[in-house]
Amino acid sequence: MNDVWSPIKVGKLQLPHRLAMAPMTRSRAKPDGTPSDLAPEYYAQRATMGLLITEGTQPSDDGQGYLATPGIYTDAHVAGWHKVADAVHTAGGRLFVQLMHVGRISHPENTPHHRQAVAPSAIAPGVDMFTIKGMQAIPEPRELTTAEVRQTVADFAHAAARAVEAGADGVEIHGANGYLVHQFLAPNANQRSDEYGGSMENRARFAIEVARAIADAIGPEKTAIRVSPGFPAGGIAEGRDNDDLYRYLAAEFDKMGIAYLHVLHAGNDALLADIRKGFGGVLIVNRPGRKREQVGSDVAASLADMESLGAMALANPDLVARLKTGAPLNEVRPQLFYAGGAEGYIDYPAIGPE
Numbered sequence: 001m002n003d004v005w006s007p008i009k010v011g012k013l014q015l016p017h018r019l020a021m022a023p024m025t026r027s028r029a030k031p032d033g034t035p036s037d038l039a040p041e042y043y044a045q046r047a048t049m050g051l052l053i054t055e056g057t058q059p060s061d062d063g064q065g066y067l068a069t070p071g072i073y074t075d076a077h078v079a080g081w082h083k084v085a086d087a088v089h090t091a092g093g094r095l096f097v098q099l100m101h102v103g104r105i106s107h108p109e110n111t112p113h114h115r116q117a118v119a120p121s122a123i124a125p126g127v128d129m130f131t132i133k134g135m136q137a138i139p140e141p142r143e144l145t146t147a148e149v150r151q152t153v154a155d156f157a158h159a160a161a162r163a164v165e166a167g168a169d170g171v172e173i174h175g176a177n178g179y180l181v182h183q184f185l186a187p188n189a190n191q192r193s194d195e196y197g198g199s200m201e202n203r204a205r206f207a208i209e210v211a212r213a214i215a216d217a218i219g220p221e222k223t224a225i226r227v228s229p230g231f232p233a234g235g236i237a238e239g240r241d242n243d244d245l246y247r248y249l250a251a252e253f254d255k256m257g258i259a260y261l262h263v264l265h266a267g268n269d270a271l272l273a274d275i276r277k278g279f280g281g282v283l284i285v286n287r288p289g290r291k292r293e294q295v296g297s298d299v300a301a302s303l304a305d306m307e308s309l310g311a312m313a314l315a316n317p318d319l320v321a322r323l324k325t326g327a328p329l330n331e332v333r334p335q336l337f338y339a340g341g342a343e344g345y346i347d348y349p350a351i352g353p354e
């Protein structure tokens with residue numbers, strides 16, 4: 001039986017155990033997209049997790065959709081992330097920066113440039129989002145030209161290089177939860193007639209090109225991607241029709257030899273098993289709402305090499321010690337997820353030596 005507390009190699013990193021902190025947006029960045037001055041402490045507090053995957057971080061200004069999310073494309077961003085990476089490494093941890101381009105899940109009132117959002121096609125997601133003026137319907141985005149799609153691939157590679165320059169151990173492409181990469185994958189969000197739309201191979205092309213460009217820039221051992229097959233976030237409707245696309249992606253990522261594939265498991269067990277078979281590298285599985293007693297179950301069952309935990313890691317800086325000793329867990333305070341400031345961010349207590 002595989003043990004979640006046994007070590008594992010991810011790329012060239014040796015991890016002490018198999019639990020990762022899932023990527024979580026915290027909306028505390030400075031107005032220019034530099035991480036908050038509190039971010040080094042927040043991440044360093046959680047450095048006993050086997051791997052820290054950061055909050056979604058935009059690779060370009062078009063990639064932003066939510067308020068106060070960080071970027072990783074300017075010198076100021078790099079300097080800010082350097083403080084985070086240094087704090088995490090000093091605390092003995094390892095960190096991958098999640099590159100999140102939101103595509104159409106954006107509102108002009110949330111971005112410094114106030115431009116119309118960009119997407120594979122000019123199709124509004126049909127959902128609301130939080131804006132500076134409260135909840136509002138997301139407006140129709142503008143369709144990227146083919147040249148702009150290629151530029152966006154290059155933006156991802158540039159951001160990945162800057163993340164490594166800032167001291168990150170690698171990057172995770174956000175290909176899940178209804179954001180730009182997922183929009184390309186899903187037929188109801190992608191109705192393009194160029195080589196990035198239509199057939200399964202064409203809809204997968206953007207994800208593959210982004211992964212390849214990043215692997216070329218920083219090395220496949222520092223490149224990872226997250227997907228969420230069938231997860232209906234942000235107006236995505238994939239159904240089982242897209243299962244073959246995910247099998248195809250798993251095989252393509254396998255060929256590239258990336259560091260890991262991170263699956264947000266929305267419940268399609270047969271597809272997860274096929275992805276496991278098709279991808280020979282490290283597979284991280286996130287099961288939304290996983291309970292303490294279920295931690296380690298996917299690794300034990302050989303369904304995954306690692307598991308990621310979101311809210312539990314957010315609310316327990318010393319989660320590993322608590323899980324190992326049976327100590328109680330802190331209560332999650334969701335009202336402070338995106339509240340800004342120190343409260344609900346760096347003030348979750350760790351258990352003392354007693």
Ligand SMILES: Cc1cc2nc3c(=O)[nH]c(=O)nc-3n(C[C@H](O)[C@H](O)[C@H](O)COP(=O)(O)O)c2cc1C
Nearest residue numbers: 022023024025055056286288289290309310311337
């Ligand atoms: C506050 C918060 C912010 C999140 N932001 C992101 C994000 O930036 N990128 C991402 O891929 N997933 C994001 N997620 C999803 C988590 O990574 C994870 O899939 C989800 O919380 C389910 O796992 P859990 O039940 O262990 O928390 C977020 C979740 C939470 C709670």
